Amino acid sequence: MRSEFGADPARPPGGPTAPCFGTNPVRGLAPDPRRGQNWAPGGAGEGDTVDADELLPLVARGDQKAFEELYGLVSGPVYGLVRRVLRDSAQSEEVAQEVLLELWRTAARYDPARGSALSWVLTLAHRRAVDRVRSARAAGERERRAAERAEPPPFDQVAEEVEGTLEREWVRRCLERLTDLQHQAVTLAYYDGYTYREVARRLSLPLGTVKTRMRDGLLRLRDCLGAAA
Amino acid sequence: MRDTGTGLLGRIRQAALELRLGLRVGRPPHSLAVPYALDALDPHETRRFERHLETCARCTDEVRALAADTLRLARAASVPAPPDLRERILTAVRATEQEAPEPVADPGARERRTAPARRGRLLGVPAVPVALAASAAVLALIAAGILAFALVRTDDRLDEEQAAAREIAHVLAAPDARSADARDARGRGLGVVASRSRQQAVVTPSGLGGPPDGRAHQLWVMRAGAAPRSLGLLDGETPVVADDLSARAKSLAVTVEPEGGSERPTTSPIVQLTLESVGFGE
Structure with missing residues (x-):
């Protein structure tokens, strides 16, 4: 199944959408490049390190050293997010590769006016992962996915991760405070890659209700995490 | 009374239905902000919302x-x-051409192809391949990057470089592809992605700088029980594809040789990388 340049020229790059928006990352949780590629959110003070916002413009000018540093900052978050959506190590590694290489290729597209570099990178990663999981589902992998879904959620699976537990723990706790429907609406969409229409079908809810649950869920999460920060 | 009630109920139902239809038809797109932020729209809705x-x-x-x-x-x-x-x-990054900055960074900009894509299309090759099957995707990206790089060169080495791009993609796509790298204190080193099953490796030199005047950097594979075999002269940090690597291949090494290269290494290696961790060197 290998063709040298076997791309579909009809498809635009970057999946159906390209990331454009974001906001500044939480400053108290700024990345620390000294941790190398094992960096995960949850530590480091502010202002004393180079962050992704400074590195990405250098990368856009072809600076490979800057890319190496950026890799150290974003590879964990990119890989983790992709794996959270795809739930398959081999596929996740492939998609993470695509994303990280695309990051190098298209760094010039990043517009700081529209949000933080990390937000841009993770939006790119999320969209790629969601594209992949949707085409996999379309290709008839529903049963396998359903079987996997019966297993414990990956929040427990990632116990191997020693760093970044603080932010994860807060997010997990805050997600627990959502109502069941808010929680399901948000996580089925974001972590499982379902469209809101699919979420509505799975939860047997009208579309409008699903959108409301998603909104309420995110707002409650924001309040909860704001209190935590 | 009953008729009226039914009628009233019917009218309410009808009104509700119309209301719902009306909402459906004229649904304000901004209500899609939340599913958009969650990437939970289908591609059609995404485009509509971005407009x-x-x-x-x-x-x-x-x-x-x-x-x-x-x-x-x-x-x-x-x-x-x-x-x-x-x-x-x-390794891929060293071999991959970057996209030129776009004049506008609006969401529709990515559909308007940039210069590398046009160059790519001249050869009937998509310059920006996207997710296809499995591992082919990232490799196609690399290959296209190298191609784009090759395409800006208008010399007769074009075919050669395109072939090299395919070779590199081929190695990186191998299911047993593994990688290793080593660097000395001065930052000089070699990186390798190798496949035992394909008996191939992509070697990426880094930090070597230019060789002294009248000299060249030559890459060798050191083999157990056999003389070193030349993998050719290095051209800056351009990746080199090594073919026909036998299981006996122990390490890679770079030496400084007279211009044009030597039959056998005539100096000690300036950098060396063992191949044990990538499945060779039995």
Whole structure:
């Protein structure tokens, strides 16, 4: 199944959408490049390190050293997010590769006016992962996915991760405070890659209700995490 | 009474239905901000919403705020990437041409192809391949990057470089492709992505600088029980594809040789990389 340049020229790059928006990352949780590629959110003070916002413009000018540093900052978050959506190590590694290489290729597209570099990178990663999981589902992998879904959620699976537990723990706790429907609406969409229409079908809810649950869920999460920060 | 009641109920139902239909037809797109922020729209709706965003400041603000929320969800999923990924990516990066900056960074800009894509199309090759089957995707990206690089050169080495791009993609695509790298204190080193099953490796030199005047950097594979075999002269940091690597291949080495290269190494290696961790050197 290998063709040298076997791309579909009809498809635009970057999946159906390209990331454009974001906001500044939480400053108290700024990345620390000294941790190398094992960096995960949850530590480091502010202002004393180079962050992704400074590195990405250098990368856009072809600076490979800057890319190496950026890799150290974003590879964990990119890989983790992709794996959270795809739930398959081999596929996740492939998609993470695509994303990280695309990051190098298209760094010039990043517009700081529209949000933080990390937000841009993770939006790119999320969209790629969601594209992949949707085409996999379309290709008839529903049963396998359903079987996997019966297993414990990956929040427990990632116990191997020693760093970044603080932010994860807060997010997990805050997600627990959502109502069941808010929680399901948000996580089925974001972590499982379902469209809101699919979420509505799975939860047997009208579309409008699903959108409301998603909104309420995110707002409650924001309040909860704001209190935590 | 009963008739009236039924009639009233019927009218309410009808009104509700119309209302719902009306909502469906004229659904304000900004109600899609939340599913958009969660990447939970289908491609058609995404395009529609992005067009709407261009004229809706309120939606833009809302999407920005929501992006901070989804960023928290994203970061909470962070786990260390597999260690092997790093060298693969860095090798690929050295071989991959970057896209030129775009004049406008609006969402529709990505559909308007940029210069590399036009160059690519001249040869009937998509310059920006996207997710296809499995591992072919990233390799196609690399290959296209190298191609784009090759295409800006108008000399007769074009065919050769295109062939090299395919070779590199081929090695990186091998299911047993593994990588290693080594660097000395001065930052001089070699990176390798090798496949035992394909008996091939992509070797990426780094930090070597230019050779002294009248000299060249020559790459060798050191073999157990056999003389070193030349893999050719290095051209800066351009990746080199090594073919027909036998299981006995122990290490890679770079020596400084007279211009044009030597039959056998005449100096001690300036950098060396063992191939044990990538499945060779039995």
